[in-house]
Amino acid sequence: MSAVYNFCAGPAMLPAAVMKKAQAELLDWNGQGVSVMEVSHRGAPFIQLAKDSEADLRELMNIPDNYHVLFMHGGGRGQFSAVVNNFLGDNGKALYLVSGQWSKAATEEAKKLAGDDNIDVINVVEKVNGMNKVVIPALSGNGSEYRYLHYCPNETVDGIEIFDDIYSPWPIVADMSSNIMSREIDVSRFALIYAGAQKNIGPSGLSIVIVRKDMLELPQLTQSSIMDYRLTAENDSMYNTPPTFAWYLAAEVFKWLKSVGGVKGMAEVNAEKARRLYACIDSLDFYKNGVTPENRSQMNVTFQLADESLDKDFLKEAEALGLVALKGHRIVGGMRASIYNAMPLEGVDALVSFMQAFAAKHSS
Numbered sequence: 001m002s003a004v005y006n007f008c009a010g011p012a013m014l015p016a017a018v019m020k021k022a023q024a025e026l027l028d029w030n031g032q033g034v035s036v037m038e039v040s041h042r043g044a045p046f047i048q049l050a051k052d053s054e055a056d057l058r059e060l061m062n063i064p065d066n067y068h069v070l071f072m073h074g075g076g077r078g079q080f081s082a083v084v085n086n087f088l089g090d091n092g093k094a095l096y097l098v099s100g101q102w103s104k105a106a107t108e109e110a111k112k113l114a115g116d117d118n119i120d121v122i123n124v125v126e127k128v129n130g131m132n133k134v135v136i137p138a139l140s141g142n143g144s145e146y147r148y149l150h151y152c153p154n155e156t157v158d159g160i161e162i163f164d165d166i167y168s169p170w171p172i173v174a175d176m177s178s179n180i181m182s183r184e185i186d187v188s189r190f191a192l193i194y195a196g197a198q199k200n201i202g203p204s205g206l207s208i209v210i211v212r213k214d215m216l217e218l219p220q221l222t223q224s225s226i227m228d229y230r231l232t233a234e235n236d237s238m239y240n241t242p243p244t245f246a247w248y249l250a251a252e253v254f255k256w257l258k259s260v261g262g263v264k265g266m267a268e269v270n271a272e273k274a275r276r277l278y279a280c281i282d283s284l285d286f287y288k289n290g291v292t293p294e295n296r297s298q299m300n301v302t303f304q305l306a307d308e309s310l311d312k313d314f315l316k317e318a319e320a321l322g323l324v325a326l327k328g329h330r331i332v333g334g335m336r337a338s339i340y341n342a343m344p345l346e347g348v349d350a351l352v353s354f355m356q357a358f359a360a361k362h363s364s
């Protein structure tokens with residue numbers, strides 16, 4: 001089979017080198033004659049894997065010592081509720097910024113668990129010159145109004161990314177499911193960062209939580225033990241059996257990322273991939289993108305064909321060339337090319353060539 005470039009938004013492509021290594025050691029991990037899927041998470045080899053993976057992630061993201069790194073169950077949505085349950089006991093309030101589908105979904109979950117009265121919401125997307133633009137109002141307070149402010153720096157469905165730092169009197173919680181480790185960030189600006197794994201980390205189901213230790217003092221709501229940050233931290237993410245195979249693959253992805261220049265090196269490639277794709281979209285009237293340049297996602301490039309009746313042909317012809325999973329999310333329609341860390345520059349170049357050829361063929 002010739003090369004396939006998989007533009008799926010998630011579960012997304014994983015680095016080929018990681019997949020090959022996993023394949024090679026699938027039946028015999030660590031010289032034990034059994035798969036990593038078949039060993040105890042409490043045995044010395046897996047404990048070592050867990051420690052090494054945490055150390056690698058701390059190095060990659062430059063995570064300060066006053067943060068716990070947790071490996072949890074339940075993906076991104078699991079954290080929508082975990083954040084609320086862990087921080088909003090005793091009638092605590094939180095502020096949610098809505099910039100697209102995922103922050104909206106997080107807000108709905110928070111309201112369900114904490115009650116409408118305890119969740120305040122600001123819609124931060126405005127239409128400016130017909131384009132979606134994130135406009136965050138000045139946030140003022142004495143720090144006691146809310147336990148945290150929640151936002152989603154990269155909206156996977158809408159293709160909207162917030163690059164600017166947010167200045168908030170309240171601790172900042174960020175859903176980085178679709179842009180974690182895609183560019184350098186200052187972890188110390190956040191009280192908590194979470195990410196479902198299935199884009200830049202590994203297989204779905206696993207989620208990574210980076211939480212400032214003092215946040216664990218906040219009163220909790222009643223909740224299930226396995227989503228309790230304190231219990232998870234006290235038990236080194238092994239209160240119950242963790243998703244061991246997903247954790248193993250995440251550990252391999254971290255090693256791979258370190259070997260290709262870390263987050264800094266990756267950020268340069270990611271910026272170039274996004275630049276080439278948006279340049280193609282902007283250079284042809286055949287395609288459009290409705291996000292203002294300052295908020296165009298570097299991970300999820302959404303675009304529409306000016307003539308929607310060609311959508312089906314576009315997808316079919318792309319797929320015939322091995323360019324798969326370009327259909328946009330059902331809520332927003334159009335196309336979406338997800339170009340996470342594992343997508344090589346060649347994949348983007350192949351897509352750009354196809355888009356140019358398709359436009360030339362169908363423009364009269």
Ligand code: PMP
Nearest residue numbers: 075076077078102156177178196
């Ligand atoms: N947040 C964001 C930004 C996402 O992109 C997704 C999934 N695409 C989620 C949360 C939900 O993740 P999960 O399906 O793992 O619950």
